[in-house]
Amino acid sequence: MFSRSYTNLLDLANGNLSALDYGGSSGGGGGRPPRPRRMQRTLTTPGTLAELDEERAGSVASDVQSSLANDRIIVVANTLPVRCERRPDGRGWTFCWDEDSLLLHLRDGLPEDMEVLYVGSLRADVPAAEQEDVAQALLDRFRCVPAFLPKDLSDRFYHGFCKQTLWPLFHYMLPFTSDHGGRFDRSNWEAYVLANKLFSQRVIEVLNPEDDYIWIHDYHLLALPSFLRRRFNRLRIGFFLHSPFPSSELYRSLPVRDEILKSLLNCDLIGFHTFDYARHFLSCCSRMLGIEYQSKRGYIGLDYFGRTVGIKIMPVGINMMQLKSQLQLPDLESRVAELRKQFNGKTVLLGVDDLDIFKGINLKILAFEHMLKTHPKWQGRAVLVQIANPRGGSGKDVQGLKAEIEESCTRINEQFGRSGYSPVELVNRTLSSVERMAYYTVAECVVVTAVRDGMNLTPYEYIVCRQGIPGLDGGDAPKRKSMLVVSEFIGCSPSLSGAIRVNPWNIDTTAEAMNESIALSENENQLRHEKHYRYVSTHDVAYWSKSYIHDLERSCRDHFRRRCWGIGLGFGFRVVALDRNFKKLTVDSIVADYKKSNSRVILLDYDGTLVPQTTINRTPNETVVNIMNALCADKKNVVFIVSGRGRSSLEKWFNSCPELGIAAEHGYFMRYALT
Numbered sequence: 001m002f003s004r005s006y007t008n009l010l011d012l013a014n015g016n017l018s019a020l021d022y023g024g025s026s027g028g029g030g031g032r033p034p035r036p037r038r039m040q041r042t043l044t045t046p047g048t049l050a051e052l053d054e055e056r057a058g059s060v061a062s063d064v065q066s067s068l069a070n071d072r073i074i075v076v077a078n079t080l081p082v083r084c085e086r087r088p089d090g091r092g093w094t095f096c097w098d099e100d101s102l103l104l105h106l107r108d109g110l111p112e113d114m115e116v117l118y119v120g121s122l123r124a125d126v127p128a129a130e131q132e133d134v135a136q137a138l139l140d141r142f143r144c145v146p147a148f149l150p151k152d153l154s155d156r157f158y159h160g161f162c163k164q165t166l167w168p169l170f171h172y173m174l175p176f177t178s179d180h181g182g183r184f185d186r187s188n189w190e191a192y193v194l195a196n197k198l199f200s201q202r203v204i205e206v207l208n209p210e211d212d213y214i215w216i217h218d219y220h221l222l223a224l225p226s227f228l229r230r231r232f233n234r235l236r237i238g239f240f241l242h243s244p245f246p247s248s249e250l251y252r253s254l255p256v257r258d259e260i261l262k263s264l265l266n267c268d269l270i271g272f273h274t275f276d277y278a279r280h281f282l283s284c285c286s287r288m289l290g291i292e293y294q295s296k297r298g299y300i301g302l303d304y305f306g307r308t309v310g311i312k313i314m315p316v317g318i319n320m321m322q323l324k325s326q327l328q329l330p331d332l333e334s335r336v337a338e339l340r341k342q343f344n345g346k347t348v349l350l351g352v353d354d355l356d357i358f359k360g361i362n363l364k365i366l367a368f369e370h371m372l373k374t375h376p377k378w379q380g381r382a383v384l385v386q387i388a389n390p391r392g393g394s395g396k397d398v399q400g401l402k403a404e405i406e407e408s409c410t411r412i413n414e415q416f417g418r419s420g421y422s423p424v425e426l427v428n429r430t431l432s433s434v435e436r437m438a439y440y441t442v443a444e445c446v447v448v449t450a451v452r453d454g455m456n457l458t459p460y461e462y463i464v465c466r467q468g469i470p471g472l473d474g475g476d477a478p479k480r481k482s483m484l485v486v487s488e489f490i491g492c493s494p495s496l497s498g499a500i501r502v503n504p505w506n507i508d509t510t511a512e513a514m515n516e517s518i519a520l521s522e523n524e525n526q527l528r529h530e531k532h533y534r535y536v537s538t539h540d541v542a543y544w545s546k547s548y549i550h551d552l553e554r555s556c557r558d559h560f561r562r563r564c565w566g567i568g569l570g571f572g573f574r575v576v577a578l579d580r581n582f583k584k585l586t587v588d589s590i591v592a593d594y595k596k597s598n599s600r601v602i603l604l605d606y607d608g609t610l611v612p613q614t615t616i617n618r619t620p621n622e623t624v625v626n627i628m629n630a631l632c633a634d635k636k637n638v639v640f641i642v643s644g645r646g647r648s649s650l651e652k653w654f655n656s657c658p659e660l661g662i663a664a665e666h667g668y669f670m671r672y673a674l675t
């Protein structure tokens with residue numbers, strides 16, 4: 001059960017953290033005991049004028065030159081890079097780093113002495129009574145801060161809003177029918193907002209707002225920047241989206257499209273894998289919020305109420321060091337030998353995908369079938385190994401997908417198989433890293449036919465495995481080869497210029513591409529491999545995180561030079577930033593100056609000043625007309641309306657204000673006081 005405050009979205013979105021006590025996690029009604037504060041933190045006043053701290057501003061110039069070394073970074077993601085298992089005797093938990101997690105490896109690109117703290121949830125259901133101990137152990141040993149979401153909240157947040165709404169939409173699927181992804185469900189969105197708020201609480205508990213950088217990851221936490229910015233006007237916040245960002249034509253169908261965009265605009269830097277994703281995001285900002293971007297010296301920025309929100313385009317990479325060390329594991333050699341024996345000289349095409357509807361697995365199998373039909377020379381000689389990692393969930397769509405894939409495999413194996421030859425081998429389980437690398441090592445070609453994927457690092461891992469480790473072959477190392485067929489709809493595609501790119505929906509051309517890839521001359525194959533290896537080995541995960549943090553630091557340099565005000569409610573909250581030379585006008589100072597002066601010029605805009613922007617009837621009401629006349633009646637005043645509006649309507653509306661001056665059409669037509 002959620003607490004009753006959960007339903008008050010505005011309350012939540014406004015930063016009322018007291019709305020967050022939830023009795024449901026422990027099953028009792030008393031709510032969770034407050035977590036003891038473990039780290040020193042400094043609070044700034046939320047939502048009020050944050051005057052420039054002169055001392056801090058003075059030190060900005062030297063800060064800019066200094067390295068990031070003494071700063072700390074808090075990496076926030078849906079899941080922590082930690083594996084967690086209950087002990088066999090049921091008493092307590094064991095933890096270890098999740099070596100497959102990209103979040104773990106991004107540390108390699110950060111300055112050595114930069115402290116890294118992680119905030120996220122665990123892939124385990126830890127009972128409320130054990131949460132304090134687990135949290136303490138994770139903080140002490142892994143610098144990880146777990147966010148424990150109550151089960152029903154977590155279901156609605158992750159399986160509900162993340163997986164049924166955002167994941168399909170960001171992969172270009174609209175919920176035309178209820179079987180087709182999930183229709184927008186407001187209670188799931190509310191759970192998403194609440195979950196994001198709980199993540200923000202965990203961050204705030206350990207935050208040093210003046211010293212820390214925050215780096216938020218992926219589509220699960222799109223609402224988080226709003227919660228953090230509301231509390232800390234000048235916090236340094238970065239975000240990286242690992243999934244695609246869809247075209248504005250799709251994104252605009254999301255009922256909470258503005259809320260999400262506005263939340264992201266509370267960041268200082270927003271990262272995407274590709275130019276296209278960034279372009280789609282920028283076009284959403286322009287079309288939905290009227291915000292345009294500027295590009296200066298290679299940097300793209302959006303001006304959002306005086307703050308500049310940077311846009312970073314940088315595809316992620318793999319961890320070279322980790323892969324290289326895994327390539328030296330003794331088990332690998334024996335596993336490779338087993339596979340070589342099993343495939344007995346046949347040409348292996350390989351697919352490694354999560355079992356997810358967007359990975360296009362069945363399209364790949366159909367294309368392989370077509371290749372066997374149109375190029376019969378491969379019958380008996382080519383094998384497609386498809387590894388389908390069952391991580392993607394067990395929903396109706398995944399069950400249907402699995403059945404479809406199995407049916408295709410059975411049909412092809414019945415039609416083209418013979419004794420000692422099964423054309424398609426489906427591996428329906430999660431493989432260990434060594435097993436996966438063994439498959440890469442024996443494959444002539446890797447085929448990725450995802451219909452959408454944020455990045456997809458399978459081709460990168462494959463290339464590194466095919467390069468092998470120099471010296472391990474003994475004597476003269478053979479020339480390395482690898483070949484790739486990749487979908488044009490995935491993030492890694494623009495970086496792999498030597499791959500054969502396909503539209504995976506076109507079975508005929510994908511089949512042709514598969515044939516071409518395994519029939520390619522040895523020399524051509526080697527050249528393409530070399531080119532890819534050069535790129536993949538230099539653009540690894542450390543290169544990516546180093547570049548990101550560098551740009552984040554650059555985007556935040558002016559934070560302490562600015563005066564900031566937090567204004568607005570809910571997701572409309574934003575920080576208005578002004579250069580330190582600007583001063584905020586206060587009513588008191590205006591009144592005092594007005595009284596002191598003997599000669600005044602008062603220039604007034606019309607729309608948004610004398611009438612609200614939102615009204616359809618733009619005629620000024622009686623009060624406005626009376627105020628104009630009252631101002632004009634004072635002989636010390638010269639009053640003008642300065643507007644882009646046409647002269648005829650302004651003249652008509654202020655006909656009864658003879659002493660009022662009008663500058664219509666931006667001053668093209670002038671009417672001076674008539675008396």
Ligand SMILES: O=P(O)(O)OC[C@H]1O[C@H](O[C@H]2O[C@H](CO)[C@@H](O)[C@H](O)[C@H]2O)[C@H](O)[C@@H](O)[C@@H]1O
Binds near residue numbers: 242457
């Ligand atoms: O299934 P989730 O827990 O919601 O996570 C989504 C996926 O996250 C990871 O993939 C994403 O990041 C990769 C690295 O940037 C990128 O290659 C991929 O395209 C993104 O979708 C994870 O690798 C997937 O298994 C998750 O399904």
